[in-house]
Amino acid sequence: MDAGPWTGGHGRGGWTARGWTQRGYRTPVPCCHGGAMNPPTAPQAAPPESAHDRTRRMLVRALAALRGAQFLLGLVVLPLRGLPERHTGIIVGGYALAAVSAAVMFTLGIRRRTLSPRWIAADVVLAVLYAVVVSRSYPPADAASIGNWVIPPLCGVVVTAAIYGGRYRIPAVAVVVASWVVGAWPALATPSGQELISNTTMMTVFAGVAGLTGSLLLHAAQDADSATARAVAAEHQAARAEERAEQALDFHDSVQVTLDVIAAGTYPAAKNQWLAQREADYLRVLTTSRKHGDRAELATALARMIRDHPAQELIGGGVETRIDVLPTAMGPEVVEAFVKGAREALNNAVKYARTDEICVTAAADGRGGARVAVIDQGIGFDPASRPPGLGTTYSIKRIVDLGGEVVIDSAPGEGTTVELTWTP
Incomplete structure (x- = not known):
């Protein structure tokens, strides 16, 4: 990817990647500390003409x-x-x-x-x-x-x-x-x-x-x-049944195993507390996903990625997570772009930030899209002297090619925020 879509950041310093349409959307990204994000409610999309x-x-x-x-x-x-x-x-x-x-x-x-x-x-x-x-x-x-x-x-x-x-x-x-x-x-x-x-x-x-x-x-x-309404209802019902089956399998493969490990007393109390918190965060997302049906695909995919990411083992206390209810109308390619972009940001935070304070937030952006941020309280860097590497470039390119925007905001000693935004 050439330097075309990359422009110098603003504020304390950063890189901004935009698609052909520059959205100009920039708001402070709250960290997980201090509670969940409370974004404006996303507007409901107009129903299709009958x-x-x-x-x-x-x-x-x-x-x-x-x-x-x-x-x-x-x-x-x-x-x-x-x-x-x-x-x-x-x-x-x-x-x-x-x-x-x-x-x-x-x-x-x-x-x-x-x-x-x-x-x-x-x-x-x-x-x-x-x-x-x-x-x-x-x-x-x-x-x-x-x-x-x-x-x-x-x-x-x-x-x-x-x-x-x-x-x-x-x-x-x-x-x-x-x-x-x-x-x-x-x-x-x-x-x-x-x-x-x-x-x-x-x-x-x-x-x-x-x-x-x-x-x-x-x-x-x-x-x-x-007939269309009946077909859509049947499709949604089948999708919900499939999602419930996947959630049950997730519970058995992950949460149940963790509970068995804790019950066996294999790890010290601090480790058990961390394991319990990790699975509690994951269960919270699954519960929200079940409550909101087809809106949960991105939330569930992000939660699975964060739960299984090596950062959970490599940093003390694991990755703090706040995932709110996300809007509808997100195709699989958008979900994949968000997940891969967030995973690459987590990879970089683990490798370079030198901190145990990393959190991931996800919420509606107030315009029918979503905003995912990976925030660390690490050593930071000067974006002007270090352009994005190959992994970051390709992971970001996915969401930019879909019309989204990525902002990497950092400064020496002030941590790093990677914000991915997509609006339909």
Whole structure:
């Protein structure tokens, strides 16, 4: 790894490794002495969009496109067929009012990903008005023909009401179609009377097909959501069962053996006390892990690494540990990067710090990620005169490549802090 991602530290002296995006996140890392860390609660990630919500959003966009095309058709028809000499203002004004109202309704609907019942009601009421008033403003021979711009938008209104009208969908469609018949009724006495019947049939059929199709799509989406929820629940249950089995095996292989050793009186009291404290720390993490389910992967992995690290035997009193509840949404590669980075920091503390005071802390960083720190009260060093070695470079590179950040903060005589941070 070249010197590119490494920059001079700040404060008392240090190295900072960052990924392509520099997070600029730097807060004091509390040592284990004095109690557990109490970081800010990590924000909950937004839940993924359900299939039902996605289908409703798709339907809103499709209906908006349909209504837009219908008003564009009216914009073409008006000048081509010509306007009657009387009531021109009513016809043009009604078109403008209906177009603006539909534009506002669908703009809000797209933003909110659904159409509210109030807007559906307003759309139906306005359609009733222009179905009667505008249609009666045309000469009887044109009232039921394609020259009447209200026909395409009325088809859009009944389709929208059939999908989003809820329990009022049938009355809403019936009122709109009846208003259209009332408005264009004079056309029955003209040669275009057949168009009144055909257009009325078209509106009714469109509404029925749209209502059935929309209902089937939404029910299918709900079924998909239910199946997904059941699959996720089963997966979580299986994962929890596997984790409980692993914890039971851990207890048997480590904690139970330690208890047997203590009971046999093999070691002096001081050694027994240290062994008991080590296993108590490990059990505490396992208990927290079981309580918080799938959030425990990083906590458990860190606890196992610390328990099995040679530092536990090489320094007096072992490694002090404080691991809080860690956030979700951490993939195995992130967990591995944290564990290997912390292990390398522990290796260096044992080899170079010349101290028995070493602690490891892990907590949520307040932004959905995690912060792991390895802190020693040893002799420290001057980072400016000693860049990271090969082992440190490669262990740090793992978390930096995932978008994380590593800060090595030290000064002669003041110990060393290695802080690893990752945020999704």
